Amino acid sequence: MTGLKTSSNLPATDGMKVFTNSKQVLDAQRLVVDLALSSGRHDCLACEQNGNCELQDAAYYLGITKPSFNLYDDDYQIDDTSEFIVVDRSKCISCGRCIVGCNHTVVNEVLNYGNRGFETKIVFDTDLPMGSSTCVQCGECVQLCPVGCIIDKRAIGAGRTWELDKVETVCPYCGVGCRLEVHVDRTQDKIIRITGVEDSPTNNGMLCVKGRYGFDFVQSEERITSPLIKEDGKFRKASWEEAIALVASKFTSFKKEYGSDSIVGLASAKVTNEENFAFQKLIRKEVGTNNVDHCARL
Numbered sequence: 671m672t673g674l675k676t677s678s679n680l681p682a683t684d685g686m687k688v689f690t691n692s693k694q695v696l697d698a699q700r701l702v703v704d705l706a707l708s709s710g711r712h713d714c715l716a717c718e719q720n721g722n723c724e725l726q727d728a729a730y731y732l733g734i735t736k737p738s739f740n741l742y743d744d745d746y747q748i749d750d751t752s753e754f755i756v757v758d759r760s761k762c763i764s765c766g767r768c769i770v771g772c773n774h775t776v777v778n779e780v781l782n783y784g785n786r787g788f789e790t791k792i793v794f795d796t797d798l799p800m801g802s803s804t805c806v807q808c809g810e811c812v813q814l815c816p817v818g819c820i821i822d823k824r825a826i827g828a829g830r831t832w833e834l835d836k837v838e839t840v841c842p843y844c845g846v847g848c849r850l851e852v853h854v855d856r857t858q859d860k861i862i863r864i865t866g867v868e869d870s871p872t873n874n875g876m877l878c879v880k881g882r883y884g885f886d887f888v889q890s891e892e893r894i895t896s897p898l899i900k901e902d903g904k905f906r907k908a909s910w911e912e913a914i915a916l917v918a919s920k921f922t923s924f925k926k927e928y929g930s931d932s933i934v935g936l937a938s939a940k941v942t943n944e945e946n947f948a949f950q951k952l953i954r955k956e957v958g959t960n961n962v963d964h965c966a967r968l
């Protein structure tokens with residue numbers, strides 16, 4: 671074969687000899703990475719992606735200590751018009767991952783390349799600000815971007831990647847059950863960001879806006895942390911024992927007076943399969959009715 675081939679899209683065949691670190695290959699890689707670094711505002715110290723950036727890793731691997739060219743155009747505006755995402759195009763390396771993700775993985779069809787040549791940039795719809803475009807803030811582009819171009823707004827300055835613990839769990843919102851990783855700052859016991867688990871057969875790393883960004887409730891001051899019983903039109907706090915005893919006595923009296931079918935059990939999509947299983951057993955066996963359903967949506 672003549673010339674250099676990109677390993678990412680050349681299938682290996684029998685008898686092929688592959689050289690990945692010859693001088694010719696390394697020189698070509700150095701030039702490409704150097705050009706990418708030279709054409710953007712790559713101030714790693716202040717960048718949210720520092721320590722988690724593929725361009726930074728490539729420069730380190732290839733021994734590039736500073737950009738050789740001055741190709742940076744200072745006109746780039748930071749787009750912070752959307753609710754949860756900030757876009758700093760000066761850091762974009764035009765890899766196209768966000769575009770493929772938006773169009774072919776989550777199929778929201780918002781992102782594309784605009785302009786040509788050195789002016790090429792990622793655009794939302796017809797080059798609209800992200801907040802005015804048809805973007806649904808699913809965050810797939812944030813997850814796929816290998817550099818610090820598309821980032822979570824609320825995570826800025828909130829903690830370095832290596833300082834955060836990653837805890838894997840299932841999204842609490844709906845019955846799809848996407849697997850996600852919660853990035854937690856243990857010093858404050860606070861959730862900083864959420865990402866989808868790439869090898870999950872349920873969601874392949876994808877999340878919707880609720881799963882990725884709807885986590886404020888976890889730390890909300892208004893969160894209900896104990897049962898409430900209404901007396902004289904007002905709620906008062908109660909123990910679990912008291913609340914469960916009250917509900918059980920009411921159900922028993924309804925059952926006696928009107929029969930089992932006067933009661934219906936509606937389970938939640940926010941709890942696990944196991945909890946839903948236990949719930950339908952309770953309604954069928956203890957209450958004695960088949961009136962049991964589930965809100966498999968939100």
Ligand code: SF4
Binds near residue numbers: 714721723
């Ligand atoms: S995108 Fe990567 S290389 Fe550029 S400033 Fe951020 S960490 Fe550094």
Ligand code: SF4
Binds near residue numbers: 805809
């Ligand atoms: S947040 Fe989702 S919909 Fe919006 S541009 Fe990114 S991938 Fe497309």
Ligand code: SF4
Binds near residue numbers: 769814
């Ligand atoms: S994934 Fe990031 S670096 Fe790649 S084209 Fe999109 S914004 Fe640019």
